[in-house]
Amino acid sequence: MAFLDKLGETISTKGKDVAKRAKELAEVASLNAKINTQEEIIRKAYIEIGQKYYEKNKLDTTNEFGSEFEIISESMDEITKIKKEIQIIKNYKVCSKCGAEAPAEALYCSVCGAQYQIVEGNAKESDETNDNIYEEESIHSETKDKID
Ligand SMILES: [Zn+2]
Numbered sequence: 755m756a757f758l759d760k761l762g763e764t765i766s767t768k769g770k771d772v773a774k775r776a777k778e779l780a781e782v783a784s785l786n787a788k789i790n791t792q793e794e795i796i797r798k799a800y801i802e803i804g805q806k807y808y809e810k811n812k813l814d815t816t817n818e819f820g821s822e823f824e825i826i827s828e829s830m831d832e833i834t835k836i837k838k839e840i841q842i843i844k845n846y847k848v849c850s851k852c853g854a855e856a857p858a859e860a861l862y863c864s865v866c867g868a869q870y871q872i873v874e875g876n877a878k879e880s881d882e883t884n885d886n887i888y889e890e891e892s893i894h895s896e897t898k899d900k901i902d
Contacts (some may be wrong), residue, residue, distance in 0.1 A: 808826060812816050841847060845858045847870070854865035862869050 763775040846855050847858050849863040851868040
């Protein structure tokens, strides 16, 4: 039967087409993955250029990217603030010399050996301890309470 022969032919042709298309799709997917890899490399290089440019020019107030510089430095300030909040919650401090973390009561940095200026036990006499940040905050909330 010519019709059935033709149908069988069409099905096998379609089967070949499907296999061919699947192969094509797999090849394209693999090539797209290669493009993504290259784009990621470019993206990292752009970021590096931007960081280097920022570091080099951040003090130039007339720079054409001044508003972007401002966004970056505001976010950096915000991160510093948030990190301090984390320090308070986790009760640790950061060495001003090497950046290592240490328990709030530590007297010396265990990494670089720097002596911490603030002795936790004398917190009430000192001006820069975490305890004083707590005090400052409680003062703020008291003031707020009074306003409310
Ligand atoms: Zn240190």
